Amino acid sequence: MVRxxxxxxxxxxxxxxxxxxxxxxxxxxTWPNKSNNFCCGGGGGFLQSGFKSARQEYGKLKHDQIxxxxxxxxxxxxxxxxxxxxxxxxxxxxxxxxxxLWTVMALxxxxxxxxxxxxxxxxxxxxxxxxxxxxxxx
Amino acid sequence: MAxxxxxxxxxxxxxxxxKVRNLLPEEGHLNLCLTxxxxxxxxxxxxxxxxxxxxxxxxxxxxxxxxxxxxxWVWMCTMCTRCVHACPMQINIPQLVFQARKSWPEExxxxxIVQSCKAAMIDKATSSMGATSEDFVESVEETLExxxxxxxxxxxxxxxxxxxxxxxxxxQNSREPMAEPDEMVPLWKIMHEAGADWxxxxxxxxxxxxxxxxxxxxxxxxxxxxxxEAVDALGCEYxxxxx
Numbered sequence: 001m002v003r004x005x006x007x008x009x010x011x012x013x014x015x016x017x018x019x020x021x022x023x024x025x026x027x028x029x030t031w032p033n034k035s036n037n038f039c040c041g042g043g044g045g046f047l048q049s050g051f052k053s054a055r056q057e058y059g060k061l062k063h064d065q066i067x068x069x070x071x072x073x074x075x076x077x078x079x080x081x082x083x084x085x086x087x088x089x090x091x092x093x094x095x096x097x098x099x100x101l102w103t104v105m106a107l108x109x110x111x112x113x114x115x116x117x118x119x120x121x122x123x124x125x126x127x128x129x130x131x132x133x134x135x136x137x138x
Numbered sequence: 139m140a141x142x143x144x145x146x147x148x149x150x151x152x153x154x155x156x157k158v159r160n161l162l163p164e165e166g167h168l169n170l171c172l173t174x175x176x177x178x179x180x181x182x183x184x185x186x187x188x189x190x191x192x193x194x195x196x197x198x199x200x201x202x203x204x205x206x207x208x209x210x211w212v213w214m215c216t217m218c219t220r221c222v223h224a225c226p227m228q229i230n231i232p233q234l235v236f237q238a239r240k241s242w243p244e245e246x247x248x249x250x251i252v253q254s255c256k257a258a259m260i261d262k263a264t265s266s267m268g269a270t271s272e273d274f275v276e277s278v279e280e281t282l283e284x285x286x287x288x289x290x291x292x293x294x295x296x297x298x299x300x301x302x303x304x305x306x307x308x309x310q311n312s313r314e315p316m317a318e319p320d321e322m323v324p325l326w327k328i329m330h331e332a333g334a335d336w337x338x339x340x341x342x343x344x345x346x347x348x349x350x351x352x353x354x355x356x357x358x359x360x361x362x363x364x365x366x367e368a369v370d371a372l373g374c375e376y377x378x379x380x381x
Binding site for chain 1 (some may be wrong): 187323328
């Protein structure tokens with residue numbers, strides 16, 4: 001999306017939204033980033049190609065980048081990235097979670113429902129859950 | 139001991155790279171390689187199958203057509219275009235990769251990609267999982283009903299299909315309605331809170347396009363046209379692609 005279509009400005013837009021959700025101090029960027037960033041390896045049909053070990057080896061660069069940030073959550077823009085980064089964390093035992101941007105937005109707005117928290121870990125999975133859930137009889 | 143010298147064909151012939159050059163704007167700059175290796179140094183696919191972007195381009199330039207059009211490496215390059223960005227000459231290596239994918243016989247291409255493309259041809263939904271428009275509507279309506287009955291403040295949450303004149307046409311990766319329907323809900327609520335005037339379409343709702351990855355020009359164009367026509371038919375101003 002950044003390199004092929006909208007350029008750096010869309011990378012800045014996404015960072016603006018994410019920082020507004022999690023707070024400036026909780027945002028850690030990867031390096032290199034924006035137009036110089038590395039592809040995670042989930043795109044181009046790689047996920048369906050059957051070359052699983054090659055796909056994971058490809059993703060090692062992204063995994064190392066993520067580990068370098070020390071971040072607990074990785075926000076991905078599309079479903080292919082989501083599947084790949086999720087698999088990288090599992091395969092390399094990185095211990096990070098991977099969530100869609102919309103999950104973080106809804107969480108910060110206090111509107112993330114109980115069934116929409118599959119990719120949040122224990123420290124966040126209950127956060128604000130009562131406020132957005134109706135009692136069973138209501 | 140050194141490897142045996144490579145013998146290049148003595149007869150001039152139109153190489154694979156010549157053909158690709160003729161297809162691309164400004165010939166894809168394919169003849170401008172300085173052999174610096176900036177492409178390969180930042181490519182996550184470097185080393186897979188003993189290949190890297192510079193090597194691939196150099197082999198094509200040397201007319202090693204058989205090697206270039208048979209290496210499985212072309213399926214391990216995601217065509218992310220980082221090599222083009224890093225290249226001082228802006229050489230379009232990803233298009234060379236794409237054309238090499240195209241040159242593979244259909245039955246030798248990775249089956250998963252080909253089948254995902256075929257599945258999208260079944261229905262106007264264009265879903266690589268073979269999900270139909272009815273499947274999509276059913277999944278959305280079932281999920282919406284749950285949200286309305288369980289979540290505070292969303293008793294009247296609306297999700298529409300094929301609503302003419304909506305400002306935004308939203309699509310969705312098939313895996314969401316078909317495998318993880320709850321992942322669609324935060325998006326609905328964000329659109330609702332933003333006051334966005336949006337609709338889903340029953341045609342062209344699936345965001346992915348595996349025919350492009352399969353190097354199947356005719357079918358990937360068909361998918362894009364189906365989607366674009368669905369947006370136009372509703373008169374939507376924006377097409378929001380979530381992929």
